[in-house]
Amino acid sequence: MTNSVAGELADLELPVERGCPLAPPAAYERLREQAPISKIRLAGGGEAWWVSGHEEARAVLADPRFSSDKRKDGWPLFTLDAATLQQLRSLPPLMLSMDGAEHAAARRAVIGEFTVRRLASLRPRIQGIVDHFIDDMLATGRQPVDLVRALSLPVPSLVICELLGVPYADHDFFQGRTSVLVRRTSLEDRQRAFAELRAYLDDLIIRKESEPGDDLFSRQIARQRRTGALDHESLVSLAFLLLTAGQDPHGRGGTAALLRHRRRGHLPADHRGRGDRRGEHRGR
Numbered sequence: 001m002t003n004s005v006a007g008e009l010a011d012l013e014l015p016v017e018r019g020c021p022l023a024p025p026a027a028y029e030r031l032r033e034q035a036p037i038s039k040i041r042l043a044g045g046g047e048a049w050w051v052s053g054h055e056e057a058r059a060v061l062a063d064p065r066f067s068s069d070k071r072k073d074g075w076p077l078f079t080l081d082a083a084t085l086q087q088l089r090s091l092p093p094l095m096l097s098m099d100g101a102e103h104a105a106a107r108r109a110v111i112g113e114f115t116v117r118r119l120a121s122l123r124p125r126i127q128g129i130v131d132h133f134i135d136d137m138l139a140t141g142r143q144p145v146d147l148v149r150a151l152s153l154p155v156p157s158l159v160i161c162e163l164l165g166v167p168y169a170d171h172d173f174f175q176g177r178t179s180v181l182v183r184r185t186s187l188e189d190r191q192r193a194f195a196e197l198r199a200y201l202d203d204l205i206i207r208k209e210s211e212p213g214d215d216l217f218s219r220q221i222a223r224q225r226r227t228g229a230l231d232h233e234s235l236v237s238l239a240f241l242l243l244t245a246g247q248d249p250h251g252r253g254g255t256a257a258l259l260r261h262r263r264r265g266h267l268p269a270d271h272r273g274r275g276d277r278r279g280e281h282r283g284r
Helices: 003-010 026-034 054-061 082-090 100-114 116-140 147-152 154-164 168-182 187-210 216-227 232-247 254-260 277-282
Strands: 037-042 047-051
Touching: 047 054, 100 116, 100 216, 116 147, 116 154, 147 154, 154 168, 154 216, 154 232, 168 187, 168 232, 187 216, 187 232, 216 232
Parallel strands: none
Antiparallel strands: 037 047
């Protein structure tokens, strides 16, 4: 590590605010290039190791000596307040926060929902959802169009709602709470959003337990009942993970990235005509 980077790290607190929403902060770029393994300070007052080199990150992810379990002492939380630690340790962990055999068992329980065959069966419905929102967007005749609001938010939201059996009418509620959780807002706001979203999902799973349907959560409940191991709290944690991940609040710059790198994305330099959109979508 160079002296200049070491001096910079002494004053660097993570997470660093983005200047441009479509690009990482310049400080992250410098660290990756000059100090891919560094010790940094967290906003909550703790310390952590920063690993940003590609090969270094692969080595860490493949090493069983490292843990994903946030309940363990020393895990680098952005906030170190007692309430957050107690909350983490009192609830079943998310799959992303499991290690080894525990993670493997949780993954096996849902992997059947994401097989190639099952996802292929969903393709016509997903195609219809995409076409619907594109048709609505084109029908307005307005330019420019807010692509995030008109397409990239509602499409994954509606798809994940159908997959999980969540009423789409509630999407404004859980999109708003999810955004609060990932925007690094105040601790109080994040705790409130977490509690409200978890209460909503708790009620959803209760309803699925009494009135199952043709959806992922209903099938998980049936599977647990067959094995005699119905675990309501673990299902709520699974619902929390899948619903928040399905909203994809971080991925709103994908279209901008494709337009910036047309050659890599194989996009034509000037694609203004509507053409046969259905064929174009399916061919890519």
